[in-house]
Amino acid sequence: MNQTTARENKPAHIFELYQTMCLIRAFEEKAEIAFDDGFINGSIHQYIGQEAVGTGVCQNLRASDYILSNHRGHGHSIAKGANPEAMMKELMGRVGGTSGAKGGSMHIADFSVGMLGANGVLADGLTMGVGAAQAITLKGEDNIVAVFVGDGTTNRGPFYEALNWAMVYELPILFVCENNTYASSTLTRSVTAGEGPVARAKAFGMPASDVDGNDIVAVDELAADLIARVRSGGGPHFLHARTYRVKGHISRDKLLYRRDGETSENWENEPLGRCAGWLAENGFDESELRTAHSAAYARIDAAVESAKAAPFPDAALAYVDVQDFGPPEPWTKEGGAS
Amino acid sequence: MTEMTFADAVREGLAEEMRRDPLVWALGEDLSTAHGGTSANQYLGLIDEFGPKRIVNTPISENTIMGAAVGAAVAGTRPVADLRMADFGMCAVDELVNQAAKIRYMFGGQARVPLVVRQAIGMRKGGAAQHSQSTEAWYVHTPGLVVVAPGTPADGRGLLKSAIRADDPVVYMEHKDLWVSKGDVPDDEGLVPIGVAKTLRQGTDLTIVSWSKMAQLSNDAAEALAKDGASVEVIDLRTLWPWDKAAVYASIKKTGRLLVAQEAVQVGGFAAEIMADVTENCAGDLKTHARRIGAPRMPVPYAEPMENEYRVTTERVIAKARETLDA
Structure with missing residues (x-):
């Protein structure tokens, strides 16, 4: 969506990406506060530190392209164009949430912008992404699919099925492996044989690229190129983005499995600071960057307040949207449902 | 046709x-x-x-x-x-x-x-x-x-x-x-609606509810029982969810007796759901408690004598039907 500006004015284009990354960062920080204050049910998986990957990929997609996400899906959603106000309502289980408050954080989705869902089961986005690409092929569209997986998911069987399948049928898919170092609280390399995700993709004959996932300029350039190749019938491509999950697996995670200083060392490399540095070197003054940053936080603050003010859904809506044939029967006075 | x-x-x-x-x-x-x-x-x-x-x-x-x-x-x-x-x-x-x-x-x-x-x-x-x-x-x-x-x-x-x-x-x-x-x-479109059972055979003494291949075996059982003078109604559910409760309830109202026959392992099977539902909703119409027949809770064996020992056969359905009719 920003390809025109990218060609005409690269700093202006990167500035737009910076604004999106600020929105994601603000969303994740404010969601954590809302969670700690008791406004969010369950748990949240934050995207802090990985913003450049989702932003660099999704902002090069069209609204009609599909993405499939994983359990850490807030950033992908915002980058694909989902409405953060509706997303915050979804996290707080309120009327106006993206999924009518039926799914919450882990099942965030916005089909109106091609975001086909975050997912509580790892690797299922891969197989469903393959199917979405089959649908595109069947309908003769020139859309593509981007599937986001983490490093941990490369140890699940469907990862291999999906990569093989995508190659066999030459499907229009960009597989994006965000290597954030951890599989839940386990260091992925401690449970993974071989040379890593790129080597695994190449074993299927799939072209694979590697990028510093905290460098938005690099991710954006590479993603634009790969997406154009996939869209023009070049078949699937694998993008390995090296990054770091600054926060825990979930917000409550105490990070007991990390060595002292590990998080702060990696924080030095976080993508928003690096992007701001690049923009400063390319003609933006500090006040412009500060203004953009503040605008994002102000928008999310307002989203939080708006969500807190929104009502909870009527409990009877729980019965809606199960299935057309044989929907559930509500509890009766006698008890018992079917 | x-x-x-x-x-x-x-x-x-x-x-x-x-x-x-x-x-x-x-x-x-x-x-x-x-x-x-x-x-x-x-x-x-x-x-x-x-x-x-x-x-x-x-x-x-x-x-x-x-x-x-x-x-x-x-x-x-x-x-x-x-x-x-x-x-x-x-x-x-x-x-x-x-x-x-x-x-x-x-x-x-x-x-x-x-x-x-x-x-x-x-x-x-x-x-x-x-x-x-x-x-x-x-x-x-x-x-x-x-x-x-x-x-x-x-x-x-x-x-x-x-x-x-x-x-x-x-x-x-x-x-x-x-x-x-x-x-x-049928030579026409031949759509069969989801959730609608089919009565394979009308009867007044016993209802056998079944589906898939077992419905045919149940029908064979009913034919054999007819020779003994028993009038057995056979319902092929065709759809298991949502199953046609109205058809089953109406049949029980007429016959007062229910046997559910399935090929699957009996324990935790779909027959159990039908029986529980009927117990809750048709108790007044039942002359005797509902019965079911299904496979033993074990893997399917290979050698023919053991395989046949495992099977829910027409003869076994007939025996269970007689038990229900005589109760």
Whole structure:
């Protein structure tokens, strides 16, 4: 969506990406506060530190392209164009949430912008992404699919099925492996044989690229190129983005499995600071960057307040949207449902 | 009416739907190889008419056959995924139960998942433990899914067509022994509605409720019992979720006696659900408590004497029916 500006004015284009990354960062920080204050049910998986990957990929997609996400899906959603106000309502289980408050954080989705869902089961986005690409092929569209997986998911069987399948049928898919170092609280390399995700993709004959996932300029350039190749019938491509999950697996995670200083060392490399540095070197003054940053936080603050003010859904809506044939029967006075 | 086999009738039904709607397509193992389907030519010749984009011959990748069907369904097409046997369907339970069954709900109705997944059930000769299972109750237990188990060629065709047109994910369970069975198939569209049972035989003394191949065995049992003067009504449910409660209740009102016959393992089976429901809702109409017959809770054995020991046979249905009639 920003390809025109990218060609005409690269700093202006990167500035737009910076604004999106600020929105994601603000969303994740404010969601954590809302969670700690008791406004969010369950748990949240934050995207802090990985913003450049989702932003660099999704902002090069069209609204009609599909993405499939994983359990850490807030950033992908915002980058694909989902409405953060509706997303915050979804996290707080309120009327106006993206999924009518039926799914919450882990099942965030916005089909109106091609975001086909975050997912509580790892690797299922891969197989469903393959199917979405089959649908595109069947309908003769020139859309593509981007599937986001983490490093941990490369140890699940469907990862291999999906990569093989995508190659066999030459499907229009960009597989994006965000290597954030951890599989839940386990260091992925401690449970993974071989040379890593790129080597695994190449074993299927799939072209694979590697990028510093905290460098938005690099991710954006590479993603634009790969997406154009996939869209023009070049078949699937694998993008390995090296990054770091600054926060825990979930917000409550105490990070007991990390060595002292590990998080702060990696924080030095976080993508928003690096992007701001690049923009400063390319003609933006500090006040412009500060203004953009503040605008994002102000928008999310307002989203939080708006969500807190929104009502909870009527409990009877729980019965809606199960299935057309044989929907559930509500509890009766006698008890018992079917 | 035209007489044809179950496998041929269902293939015709699929072809008719594919002609009607260009967004209907099929995927699974061996669909476009020389024998067109697992073992009964269920897809024979379709590759010639519809080509490889709509008859997709897949690798042995059950997770992706099922997952791709889900993804393609939410992206606006109507896939028919074939998992060969219900035993292999277990490899794809995650994509079916965690994704297909829940996507409409957990995304607040933003999407429908209009897919059909074919999973063959039931014992043939020598299928042994991993090629014989009847797992219909697993999916009846899963909210979001529709489960059908037709027992005749006409119902096989008509229910497949209705399943393809439904916006819910439908688990289509066809008995492997039925593929070669013959029956009359209507020459018209022949749609069979989801959720409507069929009374195979009218009777006044006992109701036998069954589905899939066991409905035919129940009908045979009823015929034998008629020679002894017993009038047995046989209901083929055809759809297991949602099952036709009204038809079953009405029959019980008439006969006062119920036997549910299933090929699946009896413990935790679908017969148990029917009996529990009837106990709650038809107690006043029952002259004796409802009964059921199903397989022992053990894997299906291989050698013929043990295999026959395991089977729910017509004779066993007759014996259980007599017990119910005499009570």
